[in-house]
Amino acid sequence: xxxxxxxxxxxxxxxxxxxxxxxxxxxxxxxxxxxxxxxxxxxxxxxxxxxxxxxxxxxxxxxxxxxxxxxxxxxxxxxxxxxxxxxxxxxxxxxxxxxxxxxxxxxxxxxxxxxxxxxxxxxxxxxxxxxxxxxxxxxxxxxxxxxxxxxxxxxxxxxxxxxxxxxxxxxxxxxxxxxxxxxxxxxxxxxxxxxxxxxxxxxxxxxxxxxxxxxxxxxxxxxxxxxxxxxxxxxxxxxxxxxxxxxxxxxxxxxxxxxxxxxxxxxxxxxxxxxx
Numbered sequence: 508x509x510x511x512x513x514x515x516x517x518x519x520x521x522x523x524x525x526x527x528x529x530x531x532x533x534x535x536x537x538x539x540x541x542x543x544x545x546x547x548x549x550x551x552x553x554x555x556x557x558x559x560x561x562x563x564x565x566x567x568x569x570x571x572x573x574x575x576x577x578x579x580x581x582x583x584x585x586x587x588x589x590x591x592x593x594x595x596x597x598x599x600x601x602x603x604x605x606x607x608x609x610x611x612x613x614x615x616x617x618x619x620x621x622x623x624x625x626x627x628x629x630x631x632x633x634x635x636x637x638x639x640x641x642x643x644x645x646x647x648x649x650x651x652x653x654x655x656x657x658x659x660x661x662x663x664x665x666x667x668x669x670x671x672x673x674x675x676x677x678x679x680x681x682x683x684x685x686x687x688x689x690x691x692x693x694x695x696x697x698x699x700x701x702x703x704x705x706x707x708x709x710x711x712x713x714x715x716x717x718x719x720x721x722x723x724x725x726x727x728x729x730x731x732x733x734x735x736x737x738x739x740x741x742x743x744x745x746x747x748x749x750x751x752x753x754x755x756x757x758x759x760x761x762x763x764x765x766x767x768x769x770x771x772x773x774x775x776x777x778x779x780x781x782x783x
Contacts, residue, residue, distance in 0.1 A: 510611065510752045511713055512597055512623040514631045520595075521553075521634075528595040528621075529643070530554035531588055533563070534629070535606035537688075537742070545601065549636035551629070554599075555588040555643055559606050559742070563613055571767035572688075572740035573609075575657075581613065582650045589643030590614070595621040602630035602711040605703070608746035612760060616657065617650035624749060627712040655748075656759035658735050660768055663761040667697030667782075670733035673726065673758075675703040675747045676765065680739075683778030688739055691769040693776040695737070696783040701726050703743040706750040713753060720754040728756055737761035737768075 512520075520526045532554040534542030546556040557563065562584035564573035576584075590596055596619060598610040607624045614622045625631065658666060666672050674681045674694045681700040686692035694700070705722065708714055714722070728734055734756060738744035741762035751758045768774050777783025 510749045511626040528597045531557045531598045533606040533610045534601045535559040552637045569770045571763035578650045585648045586646040590646040590648040599625035602628035605743045608749045612745040616655040658759045658761040666735045671727045672698040672735045673701040674698040675738045693778040696777040734758040737764040740766045
């Protein structure tokens with residue numbers, strides 16, 4: 508099963524009650540207001556709003572701006588949204604794909620076997636929208652973490668030396684030319700620049716799998732090479748993990764990412780266009 512689903516495929520699935528997935532609306536913008544107002548203005552019929560900052564992350568702190576959520580709180584939020592282990596889930600956002608990928612990654616990591624992201628997000632959907640707030644039946648999903656690989660700071664540093672660690676922030680942030688969010692500019696020594704924005708076409712849909720595979724091969728992804736991914740706070744990196752999965756590559760996510768790395772002044776920082 509691919510990690511993403513087209514709008515046409517989703518429409519077909521929603522028309523069949525036996526295949527109909529749970530829909531999670533995860534609209535979110537970095538530094539912007541919560542996406543609840545956008546959800547209330549119109550969403551896919553039956554979709555439940557999920558707040559990334561509240562439901563898909565713990566409060567910010569030394570572990571980063573979007574640490575992994577408390578498992579009990581995450582499981583309760585997913586059950587309130589109607590998530591069941593025996594029913595597929597489709598996540599979507601406004602079209603960027605980052606927030607939807609964060610929800611996809613968390614659910615997969617926590618053991619849900621069938622989760623996909625709406626390719627292109629709400630912008631790709633041509634079906635009806637509604638302002639009705641659903642009241643889903645309580646789900647039964649209980650998180651069992653470990654289904655996807657995770658890195659902490661030490662493991663990310665080690666992987667940058669022995670394998671391939673991708674930094675998917677904008678190139679100027681990787682190079683240390685600017686840093687609009689976190690306290691220190693630069694990158695983890697040994698990491699390779701691989702901006703998440705290059706995973707998608709102009710309309711926000713994932714590039715074809717062959718194109719993605721060629722892109723990642725050019726960055727050093729090849730059989731036998733262990734791959735890890737980080738960003739600023741573990742959100743956009745989830746999108747690159749998804750893009751890699753679309754090519755058949757299983758990559759580890761560093762959830763704390765640069766915001767956790769720079770919280771410790773003892774950790775080394777590299778700048779410039781090279782791995783360092």
